[in-house]
Amino acid sequence: MHRNGEGTNRSLGISYRRDYEREALIVYEVLKVEFDVVFFVESSQPFDNLPPADAVIVVGGDGTVLRTLKKVQLPVIGVKAGRLGFFSSYHVNELEKLVLDLHAWRFKEDKRWLLKVEHDGLALYALNDAVLQKDVDQKIVDFHVRMQDGTFDYHADGLVISTPTGSSAYALALGGPIMLPNVEAFEITPMAPQFLATRSLVIPSSENVIVDASAPVNLVVDGDLIAKVSSISVSKSDRKIVLLRPIEYDFSSSIKEKIGYGRRVLNGY
CATH class of the missing domain: 3.40.50.10330 (Probable inorganic polyphosphate/atp-NAD kinase; domain 1)
Structure with missing residues (x-):
């Protein structure tokens, strides 16, 4: 270049x-x-x-x-x-x-990493998120999540597994936290969980997460419907993408402008 x-x-x-x-x-x-x-x-x-x-x-x-x-x-x-x-x-x-x-x-390189999503021998890559979601006419599904630090169970309409980049997308709309782009973690957010106390789980990017569903559900990767699956594994990929930003760009200004998060309500406040 x-x-x-x-x-x-x-x-x-x-x-x-x-x-x-x-x-x-x-x-x-x-x-x-x-x-x-x-x-x-x-x-x-x-x-x-x-x-x-x-x-x-x-x-x-x-x-x-x-x-x-x-x-x-x-x-x-x-x-x-x-x-x-x-x-x-x-x-x-x-x-x-x-x-x-x-x-x-005159640009700032904004590098983002991707999730590697695997099912049935197929590897897919997500910049934002991998979503497991039941059909509209399907009964609520049990999701069993396994990782190095133990297991978690969710009785919900679906799960969203998102990168820091994706934390301000679908996961945020479901009540998940916003993560800064350089955070080495990803999050699991349930969709319409039966137990109202169930909230997002933030886990280290070094984890390999395996999700098993009690019935086949839709796998959607970055908005693209992939297949019906009963099990997936998710881990941090070695792949990265580069967005070129103006030198003056910063993440906080971006989310203030786009969604109003962290913005001053009154001048001088």
Whole structure:
């Protein structure tokens, strides 16, 4: 990768969500004047045989960034065109700043690790979470969780096993804690547990967790329905992804802006 000097020879790819093709074309028209845009691809399409690039600009929301991160081994820069945009640090009306940052390669590397989710000999990788969830017409399920420090049982509609990255996603909506991205842990959060005292469990990232369900349930990895399963194992993966952020980015500002967490209510308070 080019890291120093003028960035006019820097090569970029663009990935976008179909609903935001108009915004993606705006980004393309701006960037092609200054840089070598080597591919322009809709995020749900195969990413086979793409030319090498220094980074991928992703136009859309968090789902678009997630899909792209699973398909490329390149740093990703999110340009928000969706709703929350936790993974996006620029907006389509901030392209002038993006161009300046690209020229100077003035970014902070935000590295995130993934979960490895295994079932029936198949390995999958989750940046946000792995969800075990019963069908709507299915009876409540017993989940037996095994790990080095013992066992836990949940009588619930499902379980969400999330990374620190995913702690501000589905797990948060279920009442789980927010973990900072550099925390070496993941969490298990039950969905609609029978016992109201049941809360999220935060466990070390060194653990290998095995979950057995009393009946087949849906396995959903980062929002994608994978299969019906009765057992999975979950551990920290060696895989990491890199999001390129503006130098001024910090996680606390992001969650204040996106969900209002930790934000001052009154000036001077």
